[in-house]
Amino acid sequence: MTQDTIIDFPETPVAYAAGxxxxxxxxxxxxAFQALEASLPTLRRRRFFAALVGPEYRACVATEDxxxxxxxxxxxxxxxxxxxRKIRDYHAQIPAIGTTxxxxxxx
Numbered sequence: 643m644t645q646d647t648i649i650d651f652p653e654t655p656v657a658y659a660a661g662x663x664x665x666x667x668x669x670x671x672x673x674a675f676q677a678l679e680a681s682l683p684t685l686r687r688r689r690f691f692a693a694l695v696g697p698e699y700r701a702c703v704a705t706e707d708x709x710x711x712x713x714x715x716x717x718x719x720x721x722x723x724x725x726x727r728k729i730r731d732y733h734a735q736i737p738a739i740g741t742t743x744x745x746x747x748x749x
Contacts, residue, residue, distance in 0.1 A: 647725070647726045648723060648724070648725055649725075650722075650723055651723070651724045652721045653718055653719070654704055654719045654721070655704070655706065656691060656702035656703060656716070656717055656718070656719055657705050657715065657717075658674075658678065658703070658717055659675070659701050659714060660698050660701075661674040661700070663696070664697075666740055667694065667744070668740030669740075671692065671701070671739040674699055674700065674701035677701070678701040678703060678714070681711035681713065688703050689704040690703055691703075691704070692739070699743075702717070
């Protein structure tokens with residue numbers, strides 16, 4: 643069983659690429675992250691997040707240094723208490739993303 647961690651997450655400005663809210667989460671996630679990663683000149687020294695806003699999956703990158711493509715949408719992840727579950731080697735675990743979100747929503 644995977645262990646979740648409860649964290650106090652600070653308000654974090656991000657740029658994001660959104661999935662198609664009409665599609666299942668496990669289909670939105672890879673498309674959104676591919677779009678986000680393609681818009682960045684490098685993936686190094688970046689903080690990435692995944693967020694679910696209603697039925698919409700958002701692949702996010704922190705923008706503390708104004709380091710994201712200006713064409714990406716902007717949002718602020720609200721500061722509050724969250725459950726966190728890390729998916730190791732997530733590129734190889736993409737089918738698990740939708741299941742993971744579904745499990746965590748039922749907490």
